[in-house]
Amino acid sequence: xxxxxxxxxxxxxxxxxxxxxxxxxxxxxxxxxxxxxxxxxxxxxxxxxxxxxxxxxxxxxxxxxxxxxxxxxxxxxxxx
Numbered sequence: 001x002x003x004x005x006x007x008x009x010x011x012x013x014x015x016x017x018x019x020x021x022x023x024x025x026x027x028x029x030x031x032x033x034x035x036x037x038x039x040x041x042x043x044x045x046x047x048x049x050x051x052x053x054x055x056x057x058x059x060x061x062x063x064x065x066x067x068x069x070x071x072x073x074x075x076x077x078x079x080x
Contacts, residue, residue: 026042027040028040029041029055035058036058040052040054048069049071051066051067052064059079063076
């Protein structure tokens with residue numbers, strides 16, 4: 001289901017913008033044995049940091065931070 005929504009969203013992007021979107025980094029982090037591990041970051045289309053947090057064996061753990069469009073901390077939550 002998520003993939004179909006993403007494909008529909010991508011199809012709506014104007015062709016002159018698509019090359020930038022194709023090169024955009026949406027997230028970065030490490031995958032170990034097919035699962036997210038360690039520190040991860042997610043980004044907005046403009047390249048600003050949106051969220052960061054840690055994974056252990058594919059599950060979110062510890063402190064997670066959400067940032068506003070200006071890069072300031074918007075919310076901090078804790079995962080068990």
